[in-house]
Amino acid sequence: MHTFWEPMADAALVGEVRQFVEDRIIPAAHELDAKDLYATEIVKEISRRGWTVTTLPGEYGGSDRGYASALAICEDVGYGSAGVAISLITIFQAQTMLKLFGSEKVKKELLPRFAEGLVTSYALTEASHGSDIRSLDTKAVRDGDDWLLTGEKSFITSGSAAELFIILAETEAGVSVFAVPRDSAGLSSYEGEGSETFGLRNGPHVNIVLENVRVPGHYLIGTEGKGVRQAVTVLDYSRTLAAGISVGIARAAFDGAAEYALKRKAFDRHILQFQGIQWYFADMATEIDAARLLSYRAAEALDEHRDVMRYGSEAKLLASQVATRVASQAVQIGGAHGTRVNVPFGRYLRDAKTYEIGGGSSEILKNTLGKVIIKAYGDEA
Numbered sequence: 573m574h575t576f577w578e579p580m581a582d583a584a585l586v587g588e589v590r591q592f593v594e595d596r597i598i599p600a601a602h603e604l605d606a607k608d609l610y611a612t613e614i615v616k617e618i619s620r621r622g623w624t625v626t627t628l629p630g631e632y633g634g635s636d637r638g639y640a641s642a643l644a645i646c647e648d649v650g651y652g653s654a655g656v657a658i659s660l661i662t663i664f665q666a667q668t669m670l671k672l673f674g675s676e677k678v679k680k681e682l683l684p685r686f687a688e689g690l691v692t693s694y695a696l697t698e699a700s701h702g703s704d705i706r707s708l709d710t711k712a713v714r715d716g717d718d719w720l721l722t723g724e725k726s727f728i729t730s731g732s733a734a735e736l737f738i739i740l741a742e743t744e745a746g747v748s749v750f751a752v753p754r755d756s757a758g759l760s761s762y763e764g765e766g767s768e769t770f771g772l773r774n775g776p777h778v779n780i781v782l783e784n785v786r787v788p789g790h791y792l793i794g795t796e797g798k799g800v801r802q803a804v805t806v807l808d809y810s811r812t813l814a815a816g817i818s819v820g821i822a823r824a825a826f827d828g829a830a831e832y833a834l835k836r837k838a839f840d841r842h843i844l845q846f847q848g849i850q851w852y853f854a855d856m857a858t859e860i861d862a863a864r865l866l867s868y869r870a871a872e873a874l875d876e877h878r879d880v881m882r883y884g885s886e887a888k889l890l891a892s893q894v895a896t897r898v899a900s901q902a903v904q905i906g907g908a909h910g911t912r913v914n915v916p917f918g919r920y921l922r923d924a925k926t927y928e929i930g931g932g933s934s935e936i937l938k939n940t941l942g943k944v945i946i947k948a949y950g951d952e953a
């Protein structure tokens with residue numbers, strides 16, 4: 573991992589994360605991707621080190637370091653493997669939903685489990701509902717003090733390993749959010765047809781089937797009928813960390829291409845001596861730095877609880893596109909070597925492109941930014 577990319581958060585923490593990434597993640601990354609595996613041991617170890625709870629208050633077992641630390645962790649884990657890093661995102665999403673909207677009772681019960689390594693998924697999508705989750709086929713009905721959930725979720729990241737799901741289901745009042753333990757009677761999962769993706773592979777995205785799954789009343793998270801608002805707020809938070817993963821992918825592709833360009837000779841010189849190649853690197857470094865700075869600005873917005881929607885969307889939009897451009901350029905600089913399956917450039921490109929869709933596609937992010945702009949300027953008109 574090259575020192576060209578100075579830490580932009582707590583340097584001691586970043587140093588520890590980078591060492592872990594070198595020792596544990598980079599050596600495993602190719603196999604995890606090739607076999608589409610969930611890195612259970614690595615993720616549990618990351619949790620045991622306290623790196624999944626940096627934004628949780630101490631009373632729930634967290635270290636309350638702020639969002640720049642969480643971003644730095646995602647960035648450097650993403651450098652080693654975007655598949656491992658996206659496992660952290662689904663943990664962070666569930667945790668954020670509980671932290672922002674859960675009752676004190678459910679927070680006390682569930683949040684401390686994250687420091688112990690709880691693996692979670694965030695289940696919004698259904699076969700007929702992707703970007704548009706305003707109405708859902710998964711239903712929840714009251715039964716005494718409990719809720720009964722029935723339906724099916726698809727494309728659920730980390731779903732092969734999750735011990736707890738945050739699930740969106742529709743009640744009489746509208747879309748609502750529920751916490752559902754994996755071992756609930758009536759819950760099962762299977763690998764959906766065509767659910768294997770070419771990027772962000774952390775175990776196949778599974779379908780979650782709910783057949784009259786009973787959860788206690790306090791597992792309704794937040795306000796009944798306000799689930800879409802809550803889910804989008806959580807996405808606004810996780811988009812900043814997703815941007816960090818894209819920056820990590822871009823940095824890894826850049827470093828790999830730079831190392832190769834210093835080694836590879838053509839026309840009696842190493843190819844980094846060609847000005848045309850240097851210009852590629854100049855453009856890539858500029859774009860990565862811009863995406864990185866914007867991502868840390870978005871983390872600041874999360875700490876300050878303002879402009880979260882704007883900066884989170886901008887950061888993910890820019891960083892995911894930069895990562896795709898840089899990864900593609902890295903393949904180009906590698907020549908035939910860049911296209912080999914046993915070098916990571918192809919993985920970087922697949923992961924980068926996939927993150928232009930997962931967690932909010934570029935089009936949806938632009939729609940969000942359009943609303944932010946209309947609100948700012950329209951209100952003044």
Ligand SMILES: Cc1cc2nc3c(=O)[nH]c(=O)nc-3n(C[C@H](O)[C@H](O)[C@H](O)COP(=O)(O)OP(=O)(O)OC[C@H]3O[C@@H](n4cnc5c(N)ncnc54)[C@H](O)[C@@H]3O)c2cc1C
Pocket residue numbers: 662693694695696697698701702703704726727728729730769771772777926929930931932933934935936939
């Ligand atoms: C790697 C990966 C991981 C995922 N993990 C999860 C997960 O853990 N949990 C979960 O719930 N879901 C997950 N998803 C699903 C993801 O959230 C959806 O794929 C995403 O919301 C887009 O929905 P869709 O694929 O149905 O596309 P659609 O909504 O059908 O959209 C198709 C195309 O139309 C565009 N489009 C849609 N609406 C508009 C509009 N209003 N204006 C302009 N363009 C528009 C989209 O941007 C896209 O380009 C994952 C997806 C991927 C690829």
